[in-house]
Amino acid sequence: MTSPEISLHQSLDLGLDGGTLTARLVDFPSVSGSEGPLADAVEAALRAYPHLTVDRYGNNVVARTNLGRSERVLLAGHLDTVPIADNVPSHVEGDLLYGCGTSDMKSGVAVQLRLAATLPDPNRDLTFVFYDCEEIEASRNGLGHLVARHPDWLAADFAVLMEPSGAMVEGGCQGTLRVDVKLTGTRAHSARSWLGDNAIHKAGEVLRRLEAYQPRRVEIDGLEYREGLNANLISGGVAANVIPDECVVHVNFRYAPDRTEAEAVEHVREVLAGFEVVVTDSAPGALPGLDQPAARAFLAAVGGEARAKFGWTDVARFSALGVPAVNYGPGDPNLAHKRDEHCSLAAIAEVEARLRAWLTAN
Structure with a gap:
């Protein structure tokens, strides 16, 4: 297998089958914030096809057909991954391709690239969006930057986000809220602890409330969403002989889409009443x-039943733009971000075949 260092200098061959192309993409390390080399390769590969108009803003690449069709479909995928966990370069074991980003979501990006290269005359006009910084804070999300600077590039009648969904249609997405619970005390020498007020000890009550929290299960349009309110990080302390005067519990609330952002914030403040929540x-x-109608038609075309999307995805951005959108990709969402992340080669081929049939049917 080619090393990641050599892969950085290679071009992408969009004539490869979907599984092999996914492996090539995985072997371009593209942790959030360092997607430049992969974006360069994607842009160069797409510009080789005369049926596509290609634009770029930052490390975000958009390719479009302009055939005058009555409907435009947008397929989107992010180029970045979470930090590599000794799982690059990729390798194959039977039907499974292992490596960072195989599931989330370079397999989906590979399907996009294959369709962009091999569908010069689709039954709908197509827009392919490849963007950066999805895995980190929302303010850096490349699709968000395109919404702000080039919304015309994203105009569409329907969007498919190629996020991992196990080759099933996943509807909507959870909202996500991150807050810091700030605890303060009084610093003192630990030999004279009675002169201080330990901020870290105050985190105990915050953690007890979170441990006792009973998350909702909510059914919307026949799909069940599950919420979660959890402490993910704790920071605090000065030195081994100092009573700490500061501690912060970092909390993440994943909430069902029937709540607004304001309602989610209000709910977290209620659960953690008495504490400073930022x-x-x-x-x-x-x-x-x-x-x-567009979503119903897509579900009928690719087959199977829909399920709820656990996690936040950029279908929320398309929803805000008034573009109906679903999640549909070959990766398994339960394997995203894991050290042994992998994707089924058969699933990659299946998703490409179903989308190709949908986009070429008379």
Whole structure:
């Protein structure tokens, strides 16, 4: 297998089958914030096809057909991954391709690239969006930057976000809210602890409330969403012989899309009443929207039943733009971000075949 260092200098061959192309993409390390080399390769590969108009803003690449069709479909995928966990370069074991980003979501990006290269005359006009910084704070999300600077590039009648969904349609997405619970005390020498007030000890009550919290299960349009309110990080302390005067519990609330951002914030403040709660990051969820004609037609075309999306995805941005959108990709969402992350080669081929049939049917 080619090393990641050599891969950085290689071009992408979009004539490869989907599984092999996914492996090539995985072997371009593209941790959030360092997507430049992969974006360069994607842009160069797409510009080789005369049926595509290619634009770029930052490390975000948009390719479009302009055939005058009555409907435009947008397929989107992010180029970045979470930090590599000794799982690059990729390798194959039977039907499974292992490596960072195989599931989330370079397999989906590979399907996009294959369709962009091999569908010069689709039954709908197509827009392919490849963007950066999805895995980190919302303010750096490349799709958000395109919404702000080039919304015309994203105009569409329907959008498919190629997020991992196990080759099933997943409707909507959860909202995500991050807050810091700030605890204060009085610093003192630990040999004379009675002169201080230990801020770290105060975190105990915060953690007890979170441990006792009973998350909702909510059914919307026949899909069940599950909420979660959890401490993910704790920071505090000065030195081994100092009573700490500061401690911060970092909390993440994943909430069903029937809540607004404001309602989510209010709910967290109610659960943690009496503590200082500071919002650090927020992104709203998206309702399933499966009652939309375009979504119903897509579900019928690719087959199977829909399920709720656990996690936040950029279907929320498309929803805010008034573009009906679903999640549909070959990766397994339960394997995202894991050290042994992998994707089924058969699933990659299946998703490409279903989308190709949908986009070429008379």
